[in-house]
Amino acid sequence: MQDPTDTAGESSPGLVSTAIQAITRHIRSEGLAPGDPLPSEAAMTRQLNVSRTVVREAFRSLSAMRLIDMSAGRRATVAKLDTGAMSMVIEHGITTQQISVHQVYDVRRTIEMRTVALAALRRTDAEAAAIGQSARSMRENFLNPEIVMEHDIAFHEAIAAASHNPVFSLIVTAFSGVTRSTWVIGWRTRSSNEDQLKMIKGHEDIAEAILKGDPRLAAEHMAQHFDKSVKALLDAGIA
Amino acid sequence: MQDPTDTAGESSPGLVSTAIQAITRHIRSEGLAPGDPLPSEAAMTRQLNVSRTVVREAFRSLSAMRLIDMSAGRRATVAKLDTGAMSMVIEHGITTQQISVHQVYDVRRTIEMRTVALAALRRTDAEAAAIGQSARSMRENFLNPEIVMEHDIAFHEAIAAASHNPVFSLIVTAFSGVTRSTWVIGWRTRSSNEDQLKMIKGHEDIAEAILKGDPRLAAEHMAQHFDKSVKALLDAGIA
DNA sequence: AGACAACAACCTGTCATACAGGTTTTGAGG
DNA sequence: CCTCAAAACCTGTATGACAGGTTGTTGTCT
Numbered sequence: 001m002q003d004p005t006d007t008a009g010e011s012s013p014g015l016v017s018t019a020i021q022a023i024t025r026h027i028r029s030e031g032l033a034p035g036d037p038l039p040s041e042a043a044m045t046r047q048l049n050v051s052r053t054v055v056r057e058a059f060r061s062l063s064a065m066r067l068i069d070m071s072a073g074r075r076a077t078v079a080k081l082d083t084g085a086m087s088m089v090i091e092h093g094i095t096t097q098q099i100s101v102h103q104v105y106d107v108r109r110t111i112e113m114r115t116v117a118l119a120a121l122r123r124t125d126a127e128a129a130a131i132g133q134s135a136r137s138m139r140e141n142f143l144n145p146e147i148v149m150e151h152d153i154a155f156h157e158a159i160a161a162a163s164h165n166p167v168f169s170l171i172v173t174a175f176s177g178v179t180r181s182t183w184v185i186g187w188r189t190r191s192s193n194e195d196q197l198k199m200i201k202g203h204e205d206i207a208e209a210i211l212k213g214d215p216r217l218a219a220e221h222m223a224q225h226f227d228k229s230v231k232a233l234l235d236a237g238i239a
Numbered sequence: 240m241q242d243p244t245d246t247a248g249e250s251s252p253g254l255v256s257t258a259i260q261a262i263t264r265h266i267r268s269e270g271l272a273p274g275d276p277l278p279s280e281a282a283m284t285r286q287l288n289v290s291r292t293v294v295r296e297a298f299r300s301l302s303a304m305r306l307i308d309m310s311a312g313r314r315a316t317v318a319k320l321d322t323g324a325m326s327m328v329i330e331h332g333i334t335t336q337q338i339s340v341h342q343v344y345d346v347r348r349t350i351e352m353r354t355v356a357l358a359a360l361r362r363t364d365a366e367a368a369a370i371g372q373s374a375r376s377m378r379e380n381f382l383n384p385e386i387v388m389e390h391d392i393a394f395h396e397a398i399a400a401a402s403h404n405p406v407f408s409l410i411v412t413a414f415s416g417v418t419r420s421t422w423v424i425g426w427r428t429r430s431s432n433e434d435q436l437k438m439i440k441g442h443e444d445i446a447e448a449i450l451k452g453d454p455r456l457a458a459e460h461m462a463q464h465f466d467k468s469v470k471a472l473l474d475a476g477i478a
Numbered sequence: 479a480g481a482c483a484a485c486a487a488c489c490t491g492t493c494a495t496a497c498a499g500g501t502t503t504t505g506a507g508g
Numbered sequence: 509c510c511t512c513a514a515a516a517c518c519t520g521t522a523t524g525a526c527a528g529g530t531t532g533t534t535g536t537c538t
Contacts, residue, residue: 053491171346
């Protein structure tokens with residue numbers, strides 16, 4: 001167990017990377033679905049002929065990316081699609097100033113112009129109701145910014161879900177963290193209650209267009225919403 | 240060093256998660272930029288009052304997400320924005336059948352309709368040249384599918400880069416892996432050389448529109464390109 | 479004094495072992 | 509057949525050891 005070069009080839013980029021590849025390959029070759037169990041660490045250790053340390057770091061890495069779920073006592077399982085890794089990448093980009101909030105909003109606008117149109121075309125009644133409920137909750141709590149923000153985020157995620165394309169959901173949700181750390185700034189620049197209510201009205205318009213099943217109208221309202229939001233951020237001096 | 244509950248609070252979701260948070264918080268609070276060094280594992284071990292095992296798994300996890308760079312002997316450094324984690328998430332979604340190739344193409348279409356328009360508006364001369372060169376290389380090697388594919392991928396990534404929004408680049412690049420595993424299928428359904436050359440012509444049209452700085456025309460050509468690509472995949476029975 | 483080589487200090491990569499605590503399996507007894 | 513407790517298995521964390529890479533220091537030679 002002390003000659004790591006005897007099994008396969010590679011070696012150069014480290015044993016852990018090799019182990020990660022082995023695990024993902026296992027998932028693919030066995031055709032595993034979310035919830036299915038993976039081999040135990042001990043089994044992997046034997047199969048790859050490396051120490052448990054290496055196997056464990058590989059499992060842990062995949063767990064950090066939310067590709068697998070781990071918990072004490074149980075074997076690791078294949079994970080459902082999750083936005084964890086993407087969020088961390090985006091947030092890392094922001095904190096290290098490699099991307100700006102403005103750039104994130106440009107991407108969000110691009111994507112949500114599409115999700116809102118798709119939602120108008122493909123939403124179920126339940127989804128339309130959920131979207132409308134989020135908008136209504138924003139109005140009902142409009143004196144409490146924190147709560148308005150959470151409903152705002154839920155609103156956009158609900159629209160993405162109603163697009164019935166999980167990749168859109170993934171991306172939109174990945175941006176939610178950024179939204180959480182900038183939302184209040186935009187809210188504050190809308191000095192008057194009137195402005196704030198107008199912004200909430202924008203959400204209701206979007207929800208209504210989705211309910212009516214009018215993709216063009218929905219996209220138009222979404223565009224206006226984003227233009228105003230970006231303007232609010234720019235007014236506040238956010239790059 | 241054997242009472243992990245003495246330092247902060249939390250505890251429940253595992254020491255490793257806590258360590259990961261501590262490291263990312265360190266990056267943020269110190270305002271580190273890509274290339275800047277992080278504390279050594281030993282230092283982190285002392286600071287968090289946990290074993291090296293835990294600290295190491297945390298570092299390794301961040302390294303797997305490409306948020307930091309590690310190499311033997313040197314301290315870990317903050318990493319430049321990289322698509323590694325995102326690619327893995329997307330590919331995981333595909334292999335576990337939680338997302339379909341078709342859905343990925345829909346997202347690509349949405350995003351690249353925007354990147355191509357931005358590229359037409361913001362491209363530098365060098366970027367326009369690189370995009371044109373990729374298209375030309377596709378034609379020159381059109382008998383060798385593998386090479387055409389690589390230039391095709393480079394073409395789209397170059398357009399994303401010319402949009403001058405790294406978030407777009409990140410997403411487009413993350414999809415390249417999926418493209419690599421499906422591209423040949425689409426190519427084969429274009430049975431005749433004539434069809435294949437027509438597809439390459441589409442790329443040249445896009446490059447030309449970007450060179451001319453005409454965002455509307457560029458977007459139109461991109462839309463046609465994607466519609467044909469998706470049709471080719473559908474003809475081949477790809478969901 | 480300056481160049482350069484050898485060395486020391488530090489760092490990460492990997493291995494082995496140990497044990498605590500959670501989960502599943504098993505099997506004995508009713 | 510059901511119940512329930514022990515056994516077997518599994519992950520979470522700690523510790524110590526050593527190989528090999530990197531960097532800064534020192535001391536010698538020119």
